[in-house]
Amino acid sequence: MSDEKRKSIYEKGIEEAKYSMDTHIIYGKNITNKWDYTHHVTAPISSSTTFRLDSVERGAHGFEQFAHTEEFGNEAPIFIYDRLGEPNKDMLEENLAYVEKGETAVTFASGMGAISAVLGVLTKSGDEILTHNTLYGCTISLFNNWYPRYNIDVNYKNLTDLEVVKNNITVRTRVIYLETPANPNLDIIDLPALSNLVLELNKDRTNETRIYIVVDNTFATPYCQRPLTLGADFVVHSLTKGIGGFGTDMGGVVIGPKKFRDMILLYRKDFGAVINPKSAWAILTYGLPTLALRQKQQIASALKIARFLNSHPKVDYVNYPGLESFKYYESAKKQMLNFDGEFAPGSMIYFSLKGENPEKAKEYGKNFMDYVADFAYTMTLAVSLGHSRTLIEHPASMTHSVVPPEKLAERGLDAGGVRLSIGLEKAEDILQDLERAFDSV
Numbered sequence: 001m002s003d004e005k006r007k008s009i010y011e012k013g014i015e016e017a018k019y020s021m022d023t024h025i026i027y028g029k030n031i032t033n034k035w036d037y038t039h040h041v042t043a044p045i046s047s048s049t050t051f052r053l054d055s056v057e058r059g060a061h062g063f064e065q066f067a068h069t070e071e072f073g074n075e076a077p078i079f080i081y082d083r084l085g086e087p088n089k090d091m092l093e094e095n096l097a098y099v100e101k102g103e104t105a106v107t108f109a110s111g112m113g114a115i116s117a118v119l120g121v122l123t124k125s126g127d128e129i130l131t132h133n134t135l136y137g138c139t140i141s142l143f144n145n146w147y148p149r150y151n152i153d154v155n156y157k158n159l160t161d162l163e164v165v166k167n168n169i170t171v172r173t174r175v176i177y178l179e180t181p182a183n184p185n186l187d188i189i190d191l192p193a194l195s196n197l198v199l200e201l202n203k204d205r206t207n208e209t210r211i212y213i214v215v216d217n218t219f220a221t222p223y224c225q226r227p228l229t230l231g232a233d234f235v236v237h238s239l240t241k242g243i244g245g246f247g248t249d250m251g252g253v254v255i256g257p258k259k260f261r262d263m264i265l266l267y268r269k270d271f272g273a274v275i276n277p278k279s280a281w282a283i284l285t286y287g288l289p290t291l292a293l294r295q296k297q298q299i300a301s302a303l304k305i306a307r308f309l310n311s312h313p314k315v316d317y318v319n320y321p322g323l324e325s326f327k328y329y330e331s332a333k334k335q336m337l338n339f340d341g342e343f344a345p346g347s348m349i350y351f352s353l354k355g356e357n358p359e360k361a362k363e364y365g366k367n368f369m370d371y372v373a374d375f376a377y378t379m380t381l382a383v384s385l386g387h388s389r390t391l392i393e394h395p396a397s398m399t400h401s402v403v404p405p406e407k408l409a410e411r412g413l414d415a416g417g418v419r420l421s422i423g424l425e426k427a428e429d430i431l432q433d434l435e436r437a438f439d440s441v
């Protein structure tokens with residue numbers, strides 16, 4: 001039987017069998033034209049910055065192929081130079097697009113590399129970005145420190161309120177940028193409702209003036225939510241977090257419509273934030289195939305821990321999408337669904353300790369985290385998230401320190417707020433450590 005015939009029967013079989021995405025993420029696309037390694041079970045690491053071109057003619061065709069997806073996207077790639085494309089990151093991209101249900105994916109050196117790339121492609125001088133009050137600290141820093149130089153205005157508003165969104169869209173609005181759940185307070189933005197509003201508005205806009213919705217899906221991971229199926233135009237991830245999963249490699253990705261692939265590739269080539277192939281390989285080999293397994297464990301633990309915190313007398317409030325008492329529980333329940341359609345509220349928790357006043361609450365929170373840093377076995381005081389280990393941090397002084405104290409409330413942050421990223425430990429062991437930390441304050 002010819003390879004082509006075998007391939008088509010095999011692919012048809014996959015389609016007909018309707019395997020769960022839990023299984024698909026282990027095998028991924030499986031058949032790829034990005035690299036011929038049919039006798040490896042695990043994709044081998046390719047580490048070569050430059051590639052043999054055989055002939056001037058073949059080299060010229062490689063350059064023709066690059067960023068010409070429409071014409072040459074189905075051909076086996078002629079690799080030229082790592083910054084343009086190479087096997088490991090190209091295979092990772094195929095699989096990330098697949099799991100997020102997007103047409104195409106382009107990887108970057110970090111989450112920030114991906115965010116600046118998608119916004120670099122979608123905006124130009126004179127445009128406006130409408131965004132949510134609460135965002136990852138470095139995204140705020142990107143908007144506040146650099147975008148004024150390019151004359152791109154960033155308008156921070158409460159995007160959980162659709163009326164507010166409506167009232168703040170102008171003729172210059174080109175992008176609505178958001179995180180849901182937001183880092184770190186877990187605000188949830190109703191994506192189908194937002195998407196319906198933007199669809200209406202775009203009816204009166206041209207291709208040049210239409211509004212794009214860009215969602216940073218890092219907190220949820222594609223296991224818990226696929227924003228492209230809820231009306232978003234683009235998804236970005238920090239692969240450093242839940243998708244990478246083990247805290248060993250940095251990376252980022254933009255996933256979206258195929259017609260943007262060439263522009264995003266060109267941006268990556270020229271601005272240069274290219275993922276290291278060894279990192280792409282690690283995320284492809286360890287991170288993505290274990291995503292569902294890790295998320296299931298982390299969600300089950302997060303739910304137990306959120307409930308424990310919620311009933312603790314020293315805790316003021318707990319934000320966790322899986323708690324019935326959470327302000328955005330109903331929206332979360334509608335859009336945070338795993339591959340089988342079950343509620344998947346994620347592995348991130350934000351909570352605050354009680355205090356006689358905000359200063360006291362902050363002091364107790366700080367003492368609590370210092371106790372954890374010194375004495376807890378199952379929790380580590382560190383930034384980042386989506387790790388195999390449970391990580392605890394203080395956003396106001398760490399990940400979101402770009403926000404001055406008098407602006408914390410405006411950004412949806414609490415001076416004493418604690419962020420927890422649940423790892424793979426047994427929940428009861430984390431609870432023991434939390435209990436002891438509460439006894440210390």
Ligand SMILES: *Cc1c(COP(=O)(O)O)cnc(C)c1O
Binds near residue numbers: 113179216240252
């Ligand atoms: C960490 C993070 C980023 C940035 O990712 P890096 O890989 O550190 O550049 C962006 N968005 C969110 C929500 C994050 O948590």
